Amino acid sequence: xxxxxxxxxLTASSDPRRLPAELATHARxxxxxxxxxxxxxxxxxxxxxxxxxxxxxEVRAAFVAGLATADLPPIIERRQPARRDSTGTLTALWxxxxxxxxxxxxxxxxxxxxxxxxxxxxSRPAGAAxxxxxxHELLSKEVRLLAALTKAETPGEKVAVWSGWAADITxxxxxxxxxxxxxxxxxxxxxxxxxxxxxxxxxxxxLPPSLTPAERLQALADADAKLQDxxxxxxxxxxxxxxxxxxxxxxxAGTAKAARARLQSIIRTGA
Amino acid sequence: xxRLVLTVAVATLLTLWADAQxxxxxxxxxxxxxxxxxxxxxxxxxxxxxxxxxxASGKLDRADECRKALGTLTDALNRAxxxxxFDADRVAELTDHLTELVQSGLVxxxxxxxARVRAGSPGAEQLAKIETAxxxxxxxxxxxxxxxxxxxxxxxxKTAHERLRDAVGKITPKE
Numbered sequence: 001x002x003x004x005x006x007x008x009x010l011t012a013s014s015d016p017r018r019l020p021a022e023l024a025t026h027a028r029x030x031x032x033x034x035x036x037x038x039x040x041x042x043x044x045x046x047x048x049x050x051x052x053x054x055x056x057x058e059v060r061a062a063f064v065a066g067l068a069t070a071d072l073p074p075i076i077e078r079r080q081p082a083r084r085d086s087t088g089t090l091t092a093l094w095x096x097x098x099x100x101x102x103x104x105x106x107x108x109x110x111x112x113x114x115x116x117x118x119x120x121x122x123s124r125p126a127g128a129a130x131x132x133x134x135x136h137e138l139l140s141k142e143v144r145l146l147a148a149l150t151k152a153e154t155p156g157e158k159v160a161v162w163s164g165w166a167a168d169i170t171x172x173x174x175x176x177x178x179x180x181x182x183x184x185x186x187x188x189x190x191x192x193x194x195x196x197x198x199x200x201x202x203x204x205x206x207l208p209p210s211l212t213p214a215e216r217l218q219a220l221a222d223a224d225a226k227l228q229d230x231x232x233x234x235x236x237x238x239x240x241x242x243x244x245x246x247x248x249x250x251x252x253a254g255t256a257k258a259a260r261a262r263l264q265s266i267i268r269t270g271a
Numbered sequence: 272x273x274r275l276v277l278t279v280a281v282a283t284l285l286t287l288w289a290d291a292q293x294x295x296x297x298x299x300x301x302x303x304x305x306x307x308x309x310x311x312x313x314x315x316x317x318x319x320x321x322x323x324x325x326x327a328s329g330k331l332d333r334a335d336e337c338r339k340a341l342g343t344l345t346d347a348l349n350r351a352x353x354x355x356x357f358d359a360d361r362v363a364e365l366t367d368h369l370t371e372l373v374q375s376g377l378v379x380x381x382x383x384x385x386a387r388v389r390a391g392s393p394g395a396e397q398l399a400k401i402e403t404a405x406x407x408x409x410x411x412x413x414x415x416x417x418x419x420x421x422x423x424x425x426x427x428x429k430t431a432h433e434r435l436r437d438a439v440g441k442i443t444p445k446e
Binding site for chain 2: 135143149178
């Protein structure tokens with residue numbers, strides 16, 4: 001991943017707040033691209049606030065009058081239908097009898113009818129015939145992470161699982177913050193704090209004391225980066241979020257910040 | 272002639288579009304919110320179980336904590352089947368989560384524990400207890416699928432039940 005690719009991809013993205021994994025990895029290791037992203041996020045936030053310049057009433061009136069008197073072509077030009085040549089072809093025969101419209105209608109009805117029959121009969125894979133309601137992504141992820149915890153042997157591996165769990169909760173908060181009420185957002189903020197306190201920090205604090213600061217940094221760098229992302233994202237979202245969600249997003253940002261400080265302390269001192 | 276071709280082409284495209292509507296649609300924020308509301312208690316309960324699982328040392332303790340996490344999902348499944356407004360999608364979703372946790376969590380953890388315990392040791396006894404308890408709990412879930420006509424009727428629940436049955440069959444290795 002080059003800086004040029006990163007910046008072009010991010011510029012083309014409809015939502016620069018959401019970084020695919022490959023871009024996120026690059027941003028963590030490249031301060032120039034991280035700054036570029038923060039600049040883009042700021043621009044994204046500020047553009048809707050730019051005021052449209054006011055124009056004097058006489059200028060607007062002159063513009064409208066100019067439109068009224070301008071010699072513009074008609075929007076739709078009516079044309080007489082051309083007389084059809086009634087020799088030879090079947091189309092010409094239908095046209096002559098003014099029945100080709102019926103043929104088109106019958107063909108369209110047949111196409112729709114065949115399509116409906118195809119949809120309603122079992123012409124698709126078994127098990128796909130029933131339309132299913134959407135499933136809860138966060139719940140699915142929690143179940144997968146529980147399975148991952150059964151396999152995690154070391155505190156470092158457990159920190160990685162808990163960091164993913166916490167990131168999934170912030171992703172849920174981001175997805176629903178515009179429609180959620182205060183209680184739902186407060187619940188997500190509460191789950192996030194528990195995931196950090198009882199998962200990430202608890203496991204980070206139980207890293208073997210024999211590890212050097214460099215080894216602890218290596219074990220916790222990814223968790224630290226995820227916390228930083230969560231803090232920045234929640235802060236940015238809180239500024240434009242509906243009032244009901246703002247407090248919880250600020251709390252998530254604050255929790256991530258505090259957990260990050262705690263992780264930095266563990267990296268430096270081991271406790 | 273042009274109109275005829277266009278009409279047929281548009282009708283064909285409409286038909287293909289209508290067919291594509293059965294594919295899974297992206298989940299809207301409002302749907303996510305509804306699901307979040309429905310699962311708020313379960314999410315917190317599974318977090319509790321995750322904390323315990325993270326603290327468990329040793330394969331046997333982890334297998335036992337995983338079995339308890341399965342119990343949390345089973346409780347949620349039982350509540351879903353007792354709802355007056357029966358929701359087959361919800362029951363199928365929770366059944367699939369049970370299957371996932373049995374397949375990816377319990378079965379491999381038990382297999383690793385089995386490889387480490389000696390026959391006749393206290394570990395072997397604990398292992399047998401975990402296997403029996405997990406199989407008993409999950410067999411009770413499967414019996415519901417056979418006895419409750421609402422569960423037996425739905426094709427999607429039939430598929431979910433078959434997947435769960437296959438996963439439960441792997442808890443105790445065949446002689």
